[in-house]
Amino acid sequence: MTEADMDLLKRYKREIEYCTFCPRLCRFVCPTALAEDNETYTPTSKMTLVYLAEIASARPEEVKKAFYMCVDCKHCMTPCIHKIDVPKVLIAARAKAFRSGIADDNVKRFADALEKYDHPYSRIMGDNLKEVVDAGHRTRPAVADTEPSAAPGGTQAGPAPTVDGGKERVLYFPGCTALRFDKELVKDAMGLLSRLGIRTDIMDEPLCCGYPGYASGNMDWFMKVASRMKQVLDGYDTVVSTCPTCITTFRTLYHRHGIDIKARPVHMLEYIAPAVRPLLDGRKKEDTTAAYHDPCHLGRHLGVYDVPREIIDRLYERRVELLWNRDDANCCGGGGAVPLTLPGTSGKIARKRMGEFRSTGADVLLTACPSCVRWLQKADGDAKVMDITRVLIDRLAE
Numbered sequence: 170m171t172e173a174d175m176d177l178l179k180r181y182k183r184e185i186e187y188c189t190f191c192p193r194l195c196r197f198v199c200p201t202a203l204a205e206d207n208e209t210y211t212p213t214s215k216m217t218l219v220y221l222a223e224i225a226s227a228r229p230e231e232v233k234k235a236f237y238m239c240v241d242c243k244h245c246m247t248p249c250i251h252k253i254d255v256p257k258v259l260i261a262a263r264a265k266a267f268r269s270g271i272a273d274d275n276v277k278r279f280a281d282a283l284e285k286y287d288h289p290y291s292r293i294m295g296d297n298l299k300e301v302v303d304a305g306h307r308t309r310p311a312v313a314d315t316e317p318s319a320a321p322g323g324t325q326a327g328p329a330p331t332v333d334g335g336k337e338r339v340l341y342f343p344g345c346t347a348l349r350f351d352k353e354l355v356k357d358a359m360g361l362l363s364r365l366g367i368r369t370d371i372m373d374e375p376l377c378c379g380y381p382g383y384a385s386g387n388m389d390w391f392m393k394v395a396s397r398m399k400q401v402l403d404g405y406d407t408v409v410s411t412c413p414t415c416i417t418t419f420r421t422l423y424h425r426h427g428i429d430i431k432a433r434p435v436h437m438l439e440y441i442a443p444a445v446r447p448l449l450d451g452r453k454k455e456d457t458t459a460a461y462h463d464p465c466h467l468g469r470h471l472g473v474y475d476v477p478r479e480i481i482d483r484l485y486e487r488r489v490e491l492l493w494n495r496d497d498a499n500c501c502g503g504g505g506a507v508p509l510t511l512p513g514t515s516g517k518i519a520r521k522r523m524g525e526f527r528s529t530g531a532d533v534l535l536t537a538c539p540s541c542v543r544w545l546q547k548a549d550g551d552a553k554v555m556d557i558t559r560v561l562i563d564r565l566a567e
């Protein structure tokens with residue numbers, strides 16, 4: 170981040186001024202403001218605090234908590250007639266706090282861990298990845314910081330031929346949350362892709378997409394891993410993941426930060442939908458009722474609402490909507506590094522969403538994001554929360 174980038178009032182003048190002087194159409198949807206029941210954390214108040222900090226009328230170290238009170242859900246953009254991207258500005262304010270040495274203490278500790286491992290979790294990630302690779306999946310080497318762009322292809326079995334008569338090269342990117350907490354999903358998702366005739370590589374190192382660094386304001390680390398990822402992703406036509414946050418990061422955040430990749434980032438469900446439809450047609454549906462939670466990164470960030478619902482309708486006899494759904498869906502509380510900086514707020518948001526699910530009377534809550542599954546399940550251990558990809562894998566194995 171350069172000095173010019175640090176001047177948020179120049180960089181985001183329109184956004185900051187619109188929100189500061191706005192009639193606040195978005196204030197009733199912001200999950201952090203609602204969870205904390207605090208006017209300070211409505212989008213307009215948070216943006217006003219950025220404004221005041223920028224014009225030196227508020228001390229950043231005294232108002233910085235508000236910068237972290239955002240789960241990057243973009244829900245405020247739904248009612249906003251100006252379509253102001255509030256989280257983009259708040260995360261830039263976090264980046265400025267990080268650069269100035271006044272970041273949240275948990276963010277500072279987290280930065281050390283990111284630097285040590287190049288991902289948000291401990292060395293268990295490497296052990297889990299080894300298990301996936303040992304299960305027979307092809308690997309593709311990660312690229313060191315200083316190396317020039319490497320030629321594409323698996324180290325163990327050569328380039329990855331895939332669909333379209335072997336023309337398309339596909340990288341399966343597990344995402345840190347799935348690899349850390351649900352390695353069986355990673356193994357089985359690659360197995361499903363293989364069964365569908367889509368041969369994929371997986372990287373032989375658990376390198377992160379960079380989102381945890383971005384969301385916590387650690388932009389130097391984000392840019393470092395994004396540059397390494399670009400060298401890998403430029404060797405592929407498509408990168409597929411069950412994690413919509415990784416896909417959003419590859420598709421939107423990299424471009425916003427000047428990193429354009431060759432691979433087309435696609436969420437797993439969107440990618441496999443054409444191939445699984447014929448396999449599900451005519452199969453007996455499960456005679457239970459499912460509800461669907463739209464992950465913020467799949468819905469509002471990527472605009473994918475129909476594909477998951479359509480797949481659910483092929484798997485279950487009945488589907489019900491949560492009261493807040495599609496571009497008005499409430500967040501699970503797990504985004505924007507809020508579980509790191511404000512875990513209590515994050516938990517309140519997740520419990521509220523699970524309350525919405527309970528009030529539907531549905532038997533199972535389905536979603537399409539490993540972080541949503543983890544966070545929502547944690548909020549209500551007695552509920553059944555599942556990733557649609559997992560349900561598909563199990564159903565197609567019957």
Ligand code: SF4
Nearest residue numbers: 188191194195213249
């Ligand atoms: S996000 Fe839109 S509606 Fe909300 S305060 Fe800003 S300008 Fe107003």
Ligand code: SF4
Nearest residue numbers: 199239240242243245
């Ligand atoms: S992105 Fe979500 S949490 Fe952040 S200000 Fe907007 S509504 Fe609130």
